[in-house]
Amino acid sequence: MMHRYKRVVCKDGFSVSIQASETNYSDPRETHAERYTAVELGFPSHREELILEWAEDADRPTETVYGYVPVTTVNLVIAKHGGIIAGETPPGVVPLYCEGYEK
Numbered sequence: 023m024m025h026r027y028k029r030v031v032c033k034d035g036f037s038v039s040i041q042a043s044e045t046n047y048s049d050p051r052e053t054h055a056e057r058y059t060a061v062e063l064g065f066p067s068h069r070e071e072l073i074l075e076w077a078e079d080a081d082r083p084t085e086t087v088y089g090y091v092p093v094t095t096v097n098l099v100i101a102k103h104g105g106i107i108a109g110e111t112p113p114g115v116v117p118l119y120c121e122g123y124e125k
Contacts, residue, residue, distance in 0.1 A: 024053050027112055033104030033120050039064035040096060042112035047089030058114035061096060063088040072099050 042048035049060040069083040076088040105120035
């Protein structure tokens, strides 16, 4: 059964869906992998320059998905926005949680 990860919300209010499975644009493209090296991001709350090159529709940066985004880039985005205060990340994405984190 596929697991849907809860939308990540960062300390500064930025939020994004981070998914990885056999039906998402992730590497590996399988459900319940031990570790992912790239994941699918979806519908960020704000335009984020660090991920724009992976946008399916760069003209609508908050209304699109971003396929095969390297987890190193996702880790940078999370750090840039102050860490995670709510949500979940697939294995491979550093769970940089801040004080007050709610799973």
